[in-house]
Amino acid sequence: MAPGSADASDPAAGQSPAVQAAFARLRSQFLAGLPQRWAEIVSTPAGLSRAAALHRLTGAAGGFGLTALSNAARQAEVTGGTAETLLAVRREIEAAGVTVP
Amino acid sequence: MSEALRRVMCVEDDADIRMILEFSLGTVGGYEVRCCPGGRAALEQAPEFKPDLVLLDVMMPDLSGPETLAALRELPSMRGVPVVFMTAKAMPDELEQLLEHGATGLIVKPFDPMTLPQDIRPYWEHGRGPRFG
Numbered sequence: 001m002a003p004g005s006a007d008a009s010d011p012a013a014g015q016s017p018a019v020q021a022a023f024a025r026l027r028s029q030f031l032a033g034l035p036q037r038w039a040e041i042v043s044t045p046a047g048l049s050r051a052a053a054l055h056r057l058t059g060a061a062g063g064f065g066l067t068a069l070s071n072a073a074r075q076a077e078v079t080g081g082t083a084e085t086l087l088a089v090r091r092e093i094e095a096a097g098v099t100v101p
Numbered sequence: 102m103s104e105a106l107r108r109v110m111c112v113e114d115d116a117d118i119r120m121i122l123e124f125s126l127g128t129v130g131g132y133e134v135r136c137c138p139g140g141r142a143a144l145e146q147a148p149e150f151k152p153d154l155v156l157l158d159v160m161m162p163d164l165s166g167p168e169t170l171a172a173l174r175e176l177p178s179m180r181g182v183p184v185v186f187m188t189a190k191a192m193p194d195e196l197e198q199l200l201e202h203g204a205t206g207l208i209v210k211p212f213d214p215m216t217l218p219q220d221i222r223p224y225w226e227h228g229r230g231p232r233f234g
Contacts, residue, residue, distance in 0.1 A: 011215050015129070022128055023214070030117050055160060059189045060117040062211020070211050074189065 009065040027064045034093050038100045042086065050081050054089070068092050106225045110152035111136045112143040112169060113187065114161045121214050122156070130218025140164030140172065148178045154225045155179075156208065159188040159199060167202040174203070183224045187212070 012023035037057055044050040054077035062070035069092035076085035093100055109132045111122045119136040127134040135150045137143040141163050143155070155173065159166035166186055173179045183205035190196065196207055206224045208217070 011213055015215065019129060022124060026120055026124055029120070033117065052160060052162075055189055056115040056118070059187075059210035060115055060121070063118060063121045063214055067211075 009067060011063075011065045030060065030064050031096060031098050034096070034098045035100050038090065038093055041081075041089070046081050051077050054081065057089070066092070066096055069096060106132065106153050106222060108133045108135070108150060108152045109154050109156065109221070110134075110143060110147060110150055111156045112140060112161070112166075113156075113158040114138055114163075115158075118158075118210070122217075125212075125214035125217045126221075129215060132218065140166075140169030143169060144172050144176070147173060148176060151178060152182060154221060155182060155184045156187050156221065157184055157204070159186050159190065167199070170202055170204060185221065185224050 010020075010023075012020045015023070037053065041050060041053045041057070044053060054073045057073040058070050058077060061067075061073060069089070072085070072088040072092045076082070076089050079085045090100060109126050111119065111126070111134060113119050113122060113136065116138075119138065123134050123136055126132045135146060135152065137146055139161050143157075144164075147155070157166045157169055161169070164172070166188075170184050170186075173182075173184060184203075185206045185208055186199050186202075186204045187208045187210055188196070188199060189210040190199075196209075199207060208220065212220070
């Protein structure tokens with residue numbers, strides 16, 4: 001498990017070393033893009049666009065084994081992105097070892 | 102329909118999810134994968150790629166999943182090809198509404214990239230697999 005990703009499971013566990021390495025590379029790319037996703041979420045006025053951004057984060061984070069972040073994003077989406085639920089998303093991004101502005 | 106499931110077309114607007122779909126279905130599953138960022142691209146590429154199965158996101162900015170499905174069904178080469186919606190919506194009534202658009206089935210996101218290659222097989226083998234795979 002990558003440092004700082006205390007909430008992450010590893011879907012590639014038990015796979016061949018090559019598959020594990022490929023998955024780790026993809027997850028690193030995804031994590032590197034999280035600050036941009038967060039900036040998009042908080043800079044978009046509450047409404048359909050913000051909900052869509054949270055919706056995409058729900059699907060993507062879960063696919064990379066970041067279940068807590070996926071769940072937080074879904075909660076933020078369904079509640080319309082309240083301050084409390086957005087803070088939970090931010091906390092989960094940081095729990096994955098990613099610094100956001 | 103070909104004798105084996107070989108070619109899978111994925112239609113998904115999120116770049117990270119396209120990346121993990123390619124990994125899951127290509128690297129893990131060994132399928133030939135074509136990922137399209139939206140419905141219009143899928144409509145352009147489907148006749149040439151000739152997918153055995155299509156995984157189709159529901160919420161997309163250019164054409165929605167249901168709109169894309171309706172247009173795909175108008176293509177002669179796509180009639181009878183299983184189309185499976187992918188959605189992060191999880192409410193049962195929403196899922197039922199999606200199936201009423203005529204999709205072969207539904208995969209709920211987030212999906213497990215290690216099991217997705219097996220999860221899609223029933224939709225191809227039987228035309229209609231587990232409804233909420």
